[in-house]
Amino acid sequence: MSKLTPPLPKFLRPAPPRPSEKERSSDNGEPNGKPGRADKLRESAGEGGAQVVGWLDERTGASPFLRGALYRKVPKGTNWFYTLGSATMFAFVSQAVTGVFLAMYYNPDATRAYESASHITNEVFLGELVRGMHKWGSTVMIVLLFLHMARTFVFGAYKYPRELNWVIGVVLLVLTLAMGLTGYLLPFDQRSYWATIVAVNLNASAPLIGPFLADFLRGGGEFSATTITRFYALHMLLIPGLIAALIGAHLYLVAKLGTTAPPWLRAEKKELTKEEI
Numbered sequence: 612m613s614k615l616t617p618p619l620p621k622f623l624r625p626a627p628p629r630p631s632e633k634e635r636s637s638d639n640g641e642p643n644g645k646p647g648r649a650d651k652l653r654e655s656a657g658e659g660g661a662q663v664v665g666w667l668d669e670r671t672g673a674s675p676f677l678r679g680a681l682y683r684k685v686p687k688g689t690n691w692f693y694t695l696g697s698a699t700m701f702a703f704v705s706q707a708v709t710g711v712f713l714a715m716y717y718n719p720d721a722t723r724a725y726e727s728a729s730h731i732t733n734e735v736f737l738g739e740l741v742r743g744m745h746k747w748g749s750t751v752m753i754v755l756l757f758l759h760m761a762r763t764f765v766f767g768a769y770k771y772p773r774e775l776n777w778v779i780g781v782v783l784l785v786l787t788l789a790m791g792l793t794g795y796l797l798p799f800d801q802r803s804y805w806a807t808i809v810a811v812n813l814n815a816s817a818p819l820i821g822p823f824l825a826d827f828l829r830g831g832g833e834f835s836a837t838t839i840t841r842f843y844a845l846h847m848l849l850i851p852g853l854i855a856a857l858i859g860a861h862l863y864l865v866a867k868l869g870t871t872a873p874p875w876l877r878a879e880k881k882e883l884t885k886e887e888i
């Protein structure tokens with residue numbers, strides 16, 4: 612071993628073979644200490660995974676990209692508050708997965724929507740659990756989103772050169788709230804119906820674009836059977852598609868620019884020596 616290589620810490624050193632393992636080697640007809648047939652098989656099974664990765668890498672050239680994304684330097688002082696963005700992303704993935712299962716049973720027809728939603732809760736296997744996860748998950752995602760936003764604001768992470776990521780974040784916030792609005796109508800019970808009428812009327816009161824926005828949401832001048840199919844299409848396809856694409860852009864910028872150090876550490880300015888200048 613060269614002098615420069617530090618010795619491996621104790622917990623990383625390979626454990627000495629157990630007596631039973633030595634016996635196994637000699638069982639395979641090899642003298643003690645030398646690898647037997649079983650050892651070689653075990654070794655090549657371990658290499659199998661590396662070979663598959665190598666095969667994929669040779670054809671896709673993905674490893675520099677993955678290395679850049681996974682092996683990033685994080686600033687000193689990185690703490691639990693930095694996990695809020697990933698927690699929000701996990702909440703989004705959970706919403707997408709539970710949403711796919713709900714879509715297998717839900718019917719967005721104005722005459723069938725309420726019935727299909729109650730069918731999910733009362734008759735479908737684990738339906739109540741999945742519907743509950745989706746319903747409470749939406750609140751959890753919005754709470755996490757606000758906490759993540761507060762973290763980036765308090766840590767000053769919105770400043771140069773991360774302004775664009777902040778703007779993408781604001782669009783993500785609006786889209787996530789729009790998911791909540793469009794999803795609320797889907798159970799099509801009295802509460803969701805009247806609450807959505809109030810929400811659309813609020814949108815209608817916005818200056819200039821308000822009436823157009825309300826017409827777009829209702830699918831016409833009045834609430835009708837088209838409204839629920841429109842909300843369903845927005846909730847299922849358009850908004851989650853946009854959110855997924857924007858999360859991709861958001862994470863690309865995080866990987867490219869790195870995360871911001873906590874402000875109390877950035878404040879510590881190191882005096883440079885003459886040589887360093």
Ligand code: HEM
Pocket residue numbers: 692693694695696697699700703756759760763766768769773776777778779780781783784787854858861865869870871872
């Ligand atoms: C679906 C919503 C969102 C997801 C999944 C998400 C995800 C993430 C992740 C994983 C990170 C890196 C780790 C971290 O700092 O927590 C991050 C960083 C960041 N996010 Fe978000 N985010 C979302 C919404 C937002 C919102 C609403 C804002 C602000 C309006 C925002 C602004 C930022 C900024 C400025 C950074 C860089 C932080 C730094 O440099 O330290 N994000 N985001």
